[in-house]
Amino acid sequence: MEYAPNPSDFPFLAKGGEMGKLILQNDWSKTSLGPIESWEISLRSTLGVILSSPFPMFLFWGEELLCFYNDAYRPSLGNNGKHPAIGKKGKEVWADIWDFIGPLIEQVMNSAEPVSFQDQLVAFYRNGRTEDIYWTFCYSAAYDDSGRVNGVVVTCTETTDTVLTKRKLEESERRLRSMIHQAPVSIAIFQGPQFITEIANNRSLQLWGRTAEEVLHRPIFEAMPELLSQEIQGILDQVYQTGEIFSASEFPVELRRQGKLETTYVNFSFEPLFNSSGEIDRTMAVGIDVTDQVVARQKISESEALFRAMADNIPNLAWMANADGWIYWYNKKWYEYTGKTPEEMEGWGWQSVHDPEVLDTVLARWKHSLEQGEIFEMTFPIKGKDGNFRQFLTRVMPVYDEKGAISQWFGSNTDIQEQKDFRDELERQVNERTAELLLLNDSLKKSEERFHHIVAEVQDYAIFYLNRDGIVENWNAGAEKIKYYKAHEIVGRSFSSFYTAEDQVRGLPQQLLATAASQGRSTQEGWRVKKDGSLFWASVVITAVHNNQGEVIGFSKVTHDLSDKKEAADALEAKKTELEEKNAELQRMNKELQSFAYISSHDLQEPLRKIQTFASRILEKEQANLSDKGRELFARMQRSAEQMQALINDLLAYSRTNTAEHVYQKVSLASILERIKQDLREELDEKQGEIVLKDFVEVNVIHFQFQQMFYNLISNSIKFSRPDTPLRITISAERIPGTAVPVKHLPQDRHYWHIQLSDNGIGFEQEYKDRIFELFQRLHGKSEYKGTGIGLSIVKKIAENHGGSIGASGQLGQGATFDIYLPVERV
Amino acid sequence: MTDENFSILLADDDEDDRMFFQDALDELLVSATLHVVNNGLELMGFLEENMHQLPHVIFLDLNMPSKSGAECLAEIKKHEKLNAIPIIIYSTSANPEVMESLYNLGALYYVRKEGDFSNLKSVIGKALSLWQQNSSRQPHRSNFLVLL
Numbered sequence: 001m002e003y004a005p006n007p008s009d010f011p012f013l014a015k016g017g018e019m020g021k022l023i024l025q026n027d028w029s030k031t032s033l034g035p036i037e038s039w040e041i042s043l044r045s046t047l048g049v050i051l052s053s054p055f056p057m058f059l060f061w062g063e064e065l066l067c068f069y070n071d072a073y074r075p076s077l078g079n080n081g082k083h084p085a086i087g088k089k090g091k092e093v094w095a096d097i098w099d100f101i102g103p104l105i106e107q108v109m110n111s112a113e114p115v116s117f118q119d120q121l122v123a124f125y126r127n128g129r130t131e132d133i134y135w136t137f138c139y140s141a142a143y144d145d146s147g148r149v150n151g152v153v154v155t156c157t158e159t160t161d162t163v164l165t166k167r168k169l170e171e172s173e174r175r176l177r178s179m180i181h182q183a184p185v186s187i188a189i190f191q192g193p194q195f196i197t198e199i200a201n202n203r204s205l206q207l208w209g210r211t212a213e214e215v216l217h218r219p220i221f222e223a224m225p226e227l228l229s230q231e232i233q234g235i236l237d238q239v240y241q242t243g244e245i246f247s248a249s250e251f252p253v254e255l256r257r258q259g260k261l262e263t264t265y266v267n268f269s270f271e272p273l274f275n276s277s278g279e280i281d282r283t284m285a286v287g288i289d290v291t292d293q294v295v296a297r298q299k300i301s302e303s304e305a306l307f308r309a310m311a312d313n314i315p316n317l318a319w320m321a322n323a324d325g326w327i328y329w330y331n332k333k334w335y336e337y338t339g340k341t342p343e344e345m346e347g348w349g350w351q352s353v354h355d356p357e358v359l360d361t362v363l364a365r366w367k368h369s370l371e372q373g374e375i376f377e378m379t380f381p382i383k384g385k386d387g388n389f390r391q392f393l394t395r396v397m398p399v400y401d402e403k404g405a406i407s408q409w410f411g412s413n414t415d416i417q418e419q420k421d422f423r424d425e426l427e428r429q430v431n432e433r434t435a436e437l438l439l440l441n442d443s444l445k446k447s448e449e450r451f452h453h454i455v456a457e458v459q460d461y462a463i464f465y466l467n468r469d470g471i472v473e474n475w476n477a478g479a480e481k482i483k484y485y486k487a488h489e490i491v492g493r494s495f496s497s498f499y500t501a502e503d504q505v506r507g508l509p510q511q512l513l514a515t516a517a518s519q520g521r522s523t524q525e526g527w528r529v530k531k532d533g534s535l536f537w538a539s540v541v542i543t544a545v546h547n548n549q550g551e552v553i554g555f556s557k558v559t560h561d562l563s564d565k566k567e568a569a570d571a572l573e574a575k576k577t578e579l580e581e582k583n584a585e586l587q588r589m590n591k592e593l594q595s596f597a598y599i600s601s602h603d604l605q606e607p608l609r610k611i612q613t614f615a616s617r618i619l620e621k622e623q624a625n626l627s628d629k630g631r632e633l634f635a636r637m638q639r640s641a642e643q644m645q646a647l648i649n650d651l652l653a654y655s656r657t658n659t660a661e662h663v664y665q666k667v668s669l670a671s672i673l674e675r676i677k678q679d680l681r682e683e684l685d686e687k688q689g690e691i692v693l694k695d696f697v698e699v700n701v702i703h704f705q706f707q708q709m710f711y712n713l714i715s716n717s718i719k720f721s722r723p724d725t726p727l728r729i730t731i732s733a734e735r736i737p738g739t740a741v742p743v744k745h746l747p748q749d750r751h752y753w754h755i756q757l758s759d760n761g762i763g764f765e766q767e768y769k770d771r772i773f774e775l776f777q778r779l780h781g782k783s784e785y786k787g788t789g790i791g792l793s794i795v796k797k798i799a800e801n802h803g804g805s806i807g808a809s810g811q812l813g814q815g816a817t818f819d820i821y822l823p824v825e826r827v
Numbered sequence: 828m829t830d831e832n833f834s835i836l837l838a839d840d841d842e843d844d845r846m847f848f849q850d851a852l853d854e855l856l857v858s859a860t861l862h863v864v865n866n867g868l869e870l871m872g873f874l875e876e877n878m879h880q881l882p883h884v885i886f887l888d889l890n891m892p893s894k895s896g897a898e899c900l901a902e903i904k905k906h907e908k909l910n911a912i913p914i915i916i917y918s919t920s921a922n923p924e925v926m927e928s929l930y931n932l933g934a935l936y937y938v939r940k941e942g943d944f945s946n947l948k949s950v951i952g953k954a955l956s957l958w959q960q961n962s963s964r965q966p967h968r969s970n971f972l973v974l975l
Binding site: 678 | 841843844847850890919920921922923924927940941942943944945947969
């Protein structure tokens with residue numbers, strides 16, 4: 001080293017430590033600064049301040065921004081990096097961060113305003129690697145002797161450790177908050193005496209039934225006014241004021257959730273939180289919603305109470321024992337029945353109510369169940385308070401805990417004394433009945449044998465059994481007699497051989513079996529073939545025979561020979577046909593007769609009329625030539641002719657009622673009577689006659705016949721009127737049901753007109769009431785009352801033609817009454 | 828009976844009845860021309876032949892061989908040139924149903940052959956005067972049968 005300045009010459013470097021020595025040793029003559037001796041006062045004093053400072057300081061000086069720094073700054077450059085940088089150009093030393101500090105230095109140099117940074121991350125190379133280093137630093141201007149800014153003093157502290165520590169703190173706080181939020185319990189922190197909610201985790205919000213927006217940063221009692229009136233407010237105040245922790249279990253709180261006030265049970269604690277000054281500034285609430293558990297327990301205890309109530313009220317005796325069989329509880333019924341006290345019964349005390357003879361067995365089996373964990377079931381007697389034993393069916397069931405181990409036993413004793421008595425009685429009855437049945441069975445067997453015997457011996461009926469396929473399985477005497485086969489000839493053969501070839505071809509035997517199988521039975525009458533080929537008329541009943549499962553297993557067949565009956569029926573049928581033919585012939589003859597009556601009457605009246613005409617001509621023209629006797633005889637002849645004419649007219653009318661066509665029409669009774677009044681005006685006038693119609697009705701009748709009927713009836717009344725009394729005829733009509741008609745042969749299922757005609761004439765004796773309607777019947781001599789004896793027969797005939805009837809009643813001298821019944825609707 | 832110019836046609840198969848009818852007209856002093864036919868066929872033949880000089884009125888018996896009075900009536904009433912001739916039924920029978928059907932066919936009156944000659948005479952006379960008074964107009968059915 002050629003150049004070696006003396007440290008004593010440079011007091012500003014004297015206290016400069018290692019860096020002072022390095023400055024002194026550096027050959028500054030080769031730099032733009034020149035030798036130390038030539039340095040400006042300002043530089044010297046600045047360096048004096050820097051080098052003696054215990055804080056890390058750095059100086060960029062001059063055009064080239066030559067680097068100076070003190071011992072405190074040295075560690076920031078690391079062990080193995082930029083050091084020693086004294087006297088080197090700033091841009092070269094800090095090449096790795098020049099982009100960042102270059103502009104800063106320039107800014108300070110130009111403006112002379114200091115620039116400072118806090119916890120600034122600056123990555124630079126030291127200790128053999130690039131490290132992220134945090135700095136808090138200040139760049140401030142350094143002036144030269146002329147007062148111009150000629151450098152930048154960097155005062156700095158490396159805050160890497162502080163920053164990292166702070167970071168860790170923040171992370172830890174973040175974790176805490178996250179932990180609070182994710183905690184499986186409700187955690188909330190309230191600030192100050194107003195309890196402003198600072199933190200409330202999701203659990204808390206769930207518990208409260210509120211959203212974060214509703215509670216955060218608001219006083220909790222404002223956000224949840226339902227708490228105001230509750231104990232919890234006082235507790236929270238007390239914790240805040242006294243700093244004492246409060247904790248409670250299953251504490252009931254009323255909370256409004258979804259608009260509904262609900263009772264919630266919580267395990268919770270309130271803890272005070274202290275600030276750095278040791279004062280309480282916040283309160284923390286930690287809680288767990290245990291409502292479900294509380295409610296469940298309440299339910300269990302309710303259900304337990306229910307169980308006890310039930311167990312006390314069942315008709316059985318019941319009890320519960322520990323796993324080892326020590327009975328700790330009996331129901332009320334037990335005490336009622338035994339008359340013992342709980343103290344006497346507790347544990348194994350129950351033995352005192354057992355029958356000593358059975359007790360050993362009971363104990364042995366009970367212990368066996370306890371050891372093996374098996375259900376206990378046994379019937380034994382238990383002594384009641386009256387000292388009598390009754391039979392009980394005892395069942396004991398193990399009750400398991402969650403692990404599947406027996407925790408206790410539940411026992412019940414059911415009084416089966418009555419059942420036992422009943423069963424004993426039943427057994428006795430069954431035995432009795434069995435004995436009876438055996439007897440009955442025996443007699444049934446005998447009866448069956450008898451039945452078989454009878455069937456076998458029946459002569460008039462073929463009775464035999466067919467299997468499912470129609471094969472004959474047995475044969476009785478009747479079968480042999482009717483069909484000629486002997487049992488050994490036919491058993492095992494198909495029954496279809498009893499049928500004619502035609503019936504076999506059309507499958508009749510199979511049809512009959514099928515019908516019997518499906519409907520239970522089939523019947524048929526028809527020709528059957530005997531062994532010798534001859535036919536007989538048979539009535540056959542085939543009945544299906546079922547087994548217990550309802551399946552057809554065969555058929556019974558009963559055949560009756562109806563040949564005789566058939567002959568009789570055929571003969572009857574023939575007779576019937578013959579009768580019908582005869583009847584038809586009769587009807588034909590009758591019709592012929594009627595038409596003969598009509599034609600003959602008609603033809604008879606022609607010559608008769610002419611006889612009358614000739615007679616009248618002779619009487620008129622030859623009056624003078626006849627003697628008195630002759631004239632009288634002529635008059636008699638004329639009367640006979642008139643009588644004959646009347647007879648013929650009536651006969652014609654009578655026969656016409658049969659031959660004429662029946663045209664029904666509606667006519668009013670009034671119009672009919674009006675017409676008759678006209679026709680019979682003279683006769684009525686002569687008798688001072690009066691016809692009174694009471695009911696004006698319309699009837700559906702054969703017009704001419706109906707008119708004829710009334711004409712004849714009224715003529716009849718006129719004819720048989722009393723000479724001394726004016727004639728009065730009353731006619732009424734009424735619609736009546738068939739049931740009210742007093743005529744036996746008329747059907748009752750329809751309605752009738754009841755037309756009644758009464759007169760005040762001479763009447764007749766009741767015994768003639770039927771005879772007056774008979775043809776040619778007269779009650780009086782011809783000289784007294786003219787007439788042919790046909791008029792009322794015609795009336796009767798007409799009533800009958802209408803499907804009706806007429807009857808007469810009367811008393812001699814009291815008038816006559818005719819009752820006509822005609823169906824309302826045409827028959 | 829002053830009108831000399833009217834002619835009556837009687838259709839009746841019975842000779843006696845024809846005689847009675849003639850006698851009645853004579854005694855009634857009806858001076859009409861009477862033509863007589865013996866049955867329905869003759870009646871229709873007569874009318875066909877005398878189309879230019881038809882009778883003023885026909886008395887028609889019902890029971891006639893070969894063609895009955897009722898058949899003749901129906902035929903005449905259907906015939907456009909004959910249907911105006913008034914027809915008086917002249918019969919022994921008085922079956923109301925038959926009368927009804929004849930009225931419906933268009934017969935003018937119904938005269939029953941009375942047994943007593945004086946009655947017969949008066950009923951024929953009454954029929955003729957009814958016909959003349961009412962100039963062939965069919966009466967109400969209740970007056971169809973000419974009564975004594």
